[in-house]
Amino acid sequence: MTDRRTAILEAAARTIARRGVRGLRTEELATEAGVSTALVYYHFKDRAGILRHTLEFITHRAKQHSLAPQGTDDPLDPRELLAMALQLEFQDLPEVRENTTAWGELRASAIFEPDLREVLATASAAWVRHVAGLLTLARPTASTAELAASAERLTALREGLDARRLSGVLRPDHARELLGEAIEVELAHLTAHARP
Amino acid sequence: MTDRRTAILEAAARTIARRGVRGLRTEELATEAGVSTALVYYHFKDRAGILRHTLEFITHRAKQHSLAPQGTDDPLDPRELLAMALQLEFQDLPEVRENTTAWGELRASAIFEPDLREVLATASAAWVRHVAGLLTLARPTASTAELAASAERLTALREGLDARRLSGVLRPDHARELLGEAIEVELAHLTAHARP
DNA sequence: GTCTATAACGGGATAGAC
């Protein structure tokens, strides 16, 4: 909220979450941010620049949310930490929901816009490591490779469930339930494959 | 190839797979199909109509591929049937790859275009039932609810992996490997939860 | 059913002042 540049990025995340990347209009974005379209181009050069910086912005914001989730005074056990990290989007915080929707949109856009791929790959790798770390707390005896594979499956599953939920294929509570079960299934798998 | 209408739909699937929904231009589509833009609008009314009918078209085409996969003379065991159904996109058939990419694009579009949701939901439900049927062959003693949940998780995971692979986050062979392991993990889970 | 030609418009991007 301090500088205009940040206000534009916040507005971009909101607008992409509301209209999608295809529905993003520079003018609507500018109005939403309370600035002129010219200023948007001054800060971000062109449409591709807007998308790239917005992806960086929501990545940064998501990191803060997952490191300091709201409403957690008591220490949690590893399984709860994992569930919270993966089911973050079911919190009521608007920014969190925006992040989920915008992330899905920008990831889908990256298929046809190579500019976004690098940022996306870096952010994804960091996220998967984060989840692998939480899994390690829950299953310290599992092999590193199995922990990494479980983290990648849970991440991809979460994204797939988000996409299905947002497109109306899956009901929100059902998506959440399926993800919760998947965590249990993966934890059971890691127990069965503990390192000797 | 027989009628022009079908040629347009085939061209639409190809073009969406190549350029995405956002990159779909009526004129490029018409050229690809070897017809005029006016004819496209004559058959499908408007842009939304093109998208909706293309979604129906690839759904229909995918059904045929999964019911009669190529290169399968010998009977397969249930586990192999499952792997083939879920990893269909790793076949070399161009139409199959087109279907996967276009499906992801159209599902993502459905988040902001309610017109697509009904077709999408129907197709998804049929697909999940198909996978649940294959799982039943492999684990006849598992409960119906657990079989359905596994089918939904594997479907969402496959779509999530596809999205990550297509956006360059995951290498193709790695995506395939993760899906193969997931099948094993779910089968083990269903064994552990067999109906008494 | 299918074409050619074109209307109509949305929206990305910039010039230039302050």
Add this chain to the structure above:
DNA sequence: GTCTATCCCGTTATAGAC
């Protein structure tokens, strides 16, 4: 850094002939 005003191009969609 920020605005107002505007250009101009690409794209959707249609009119009308065959």
